[in-house]
Amino acid sequence: MDGPADSYVTIRSYEPLVFIVRQLRADVPRESMLELLRTDTSLTGPDRFRENSINLAARLLTMLKIGRAENQVAARGYLDWSAGTLRELISQRFSDAPILDFTHTRFPKTFDAWSLDSISGLSIEFTDNIADHLLLVDDDTTVLIFHHVTFLEYQGPDNLFPPGFIEETKHTLALLFPQGTFGAPQRGKEYKRKWLRKLTAAAAPCAVDQRLGHCFGTLRAEQRHIERFHYWRDRLVILKQAFDEATPTTISQWWHDRRNGERWYTFWVAILVLAVTAFLGLVQCVESALQVYKAFYPS
Structure with a gap:
């Protein structure tokens, strides 16, 4: 001391x-x-x-x-x-009861910490204060996440928190950092694991719990309903609203944004048609230029 x-x-x-x-x-x-x-x-x-x-x-x-x-x-x-x-x-x-009521609302599988950062444009910052968990700060541009997985695991049944609080907090981390995506190697998800490693490294000198994303499993469909959350419901609803209302602004965001499959396919088909049209137009211009050249300089 x-x-x-x-x-x-x-x-x-x-x-x-x-x-x-x-x-x-x-x-x-x-x-x-x-x-x-x-x-x-x-x-x-x-x-x-x-x-x-x-x-x-x-x-x-x-x-x-x-x-x-x-x-x-x-x-x-x-x-x-x-x-x-x-x-x-x-x-x-x-102990306050949730204010926002979104009965029968379910978090899609695409809703996780990576999507909040890469699609919704929210910055992810880690906090040591559990009361700040899932809190939007800095004019709603940054979300704070409590990362101490080990602390949550060591809370026994006689902990000082209200009944079910610790278990629900674990579920929020399983929602944002599902083990099936960020934990064990899984084909097609390596980019998310790289993103998490880069995010935790950038948090230095704050030491982020390295077990984040490797614990608490992956929530089943019935566990992803908003009514299953009590203590963190209001903050989760606000995060989901930010996720739903976000509009991609970069090519990378458009590529990764699979929230609306029809819109995604329509956008990229339009990009493909535009690219093909531009290519064919370029070919025609080159061909016309060669024809003019040949007309003035016949071989």
Whole structure:
């Protein structure tokens, strides 16, 4: 814990951090934890340092931005926790019912992270804050994706999140990074795996979980219905709207955009006819030029 960060917390070793984590998992209220830290003579400093120590432990345990850190950069979306248990805070944050209702809407197989980037034109950025998962930022030009696959896998049945939250978050990653496409080698999908490797490499110095795309399988057709999602439904609906409304602007986007098969074939048939017409026109021009040349310079 050495370095500039230890100027803002009371803990200086691993054991006090583990102690606070155990209190958090045991649903000890924040006020009671603060009293416990005050009685520990090894933890010196003002109360705000003890508050920061509790926030630090809560952040490490839940991957949520809890409390505003000193001199924090990009403090968007942090949770203000002043009283009660950590479980109550998380439940309050994720307990709201979905607002958008798109009953019987199903995500097509073409809907994934690659399509959002390469067809819809949305930039993909990874976040360490699970509360920012699937959030559109930067004037709706960038989507944030929580990438910590290992963290999700290690959440047991006694985790601090609401029932079904972790499993649904796994399903969103299976939707955006299906294992059948981004995981095991599959003919015709190598370009998507190369895209993911390039995307994760560009995220440096942020270390992206390398198991992304290799876990959680591929969602079946019935699992891709929007009503199967509760906690992330609103953000998924907004992403699907951006995906459906996007219009290709480059040749590459037109080539990869298979959302409407009829439109795709019509476009490329028109391009082929135009190319053939231009070629035949060029041949006729060359032939006419040769005829004129021969007329003036007969052999």
